[in-house]
Amino acid sequence: EVQLLESGGGLVQPGGSLRLSCESSGFRFSSFAMSWVRQAPGKGLEWVSGVRGNGGSTDYADSVKGRFTISRDDSKNTLYMQMNSLRAEDTAVYYCARGVSPTRILYLDYWGQGTLVTVSS
Amino acid sequence: QSVLTQPPSVSAAPGQKVTISCSGSSSNIGNHYVSWYQQLPGTAPKLLIYDNNNRPSGIPDRFSGSKSGTSATLGITGLQSGDEAHYYCETWDSSLSAGVFGGGTKLTVL
Numbered sequence: 001e002v003q004l005l006e007s008g009g010g011l012v013q014p015g016g017s018l019r020l021s022c023e024s025s026g027f028r029f030s031s032f033a034m035s036w037v038r039q040a041p042g043k044g045l046e047w048v049s050g051v052r053g054n055g056g057s058t059d060y061a062d063s064v065k066g067r068f069t070i071s072r073d074d075s076k077n078t079l080y081m082q083m084n085s086l087r088a089e090d091t092a093v094y095y096c097a098r099g100v101s102p103t104r105i106l107y108l109d110y111w112g113q114g115t116l117v118t119v120s121s
Numbered sequence: 122q123s124v125l126t127q128p129p130s131v132s133a134a135p136g137q138k139v140t141i142s143c144s145g146s147s148s149n150i151g152n153h154y155v156s157w158y159q160q161l162p163g164t165a166p167k168l169l170i171y172d173n174n175n176r177p178s179g180i181p182d183r184f185s186g187s188k189s190g191t192s193a194t195l196g197i198t199g200l201q202s203g204d205e206a207h208y209y210c211e212t213w214d215s216s217l218s219a220g221v222f223g224g225g226t227k228l229t230v231l
């Protein structure tokens with residue numbers, strides 16, 4: 001059974017940093033692209049970033065480019081998101097999700113339960 | 122404001138059919154596959170349609186997808202109360218080099 005478990009969310013002050021993790025199980029992690037998608041309170045979904053499988057490339061939404069860094073450790077079956085220079089508008093539930101192939105960072109067939117990031121002083 | 126435009130809300134009676142539109146441009150829908158997701162209250166999104174008109178295993182054939190030019194449509198027939206949810210379209214945008222979601226549509230089953 002495919003499982004994705006996010007962690008690392010919490011309350012952080014504006015300008016601060018957080019590192020989110022997404023532990024996976026039930027599939028060959030290295031063979032799949034992965035993405036982070038966020039949802040601000042009461043708002044819609046926003047794609048944040050994706051990393052392709054097998055040591056592939058990364059992409060970012062303009063809203064986080066230069067501040068967030070996505071990475072993966074295939075030996076640990078874990079996806080990460082390093083978030084720096086956090087702003088109030090980054091407050092959201094962050095979901096990790098699996099792409100259906102090594103190259104497709106969209107078409108997300110499995111999702112975690114999400115972790116809440118709150119940026120506030 | 123999303124580059125993909127969806128109606129904020131749609132509604133229909135149980136057993137009826139509803140369609141949800143997703144309008145974009147040549148940099149996104151016009152040249153890339155579209156996926157659709159269902160998000161029930163308090164839960165993570167669930168994939169309903171991929172590659173414009175394909176259903177993952179386990180998704181009933183009451184759900185269908187189509188694409189024409191720079192627009193895509195999700196259709197739901199035989200509406201049930203359990204279909205009340207938010208629905209989102211998603212695709213790639215070549216100009217942004219990023220994934221994009223529509224703003225979401227809330228479906229109410231009257």
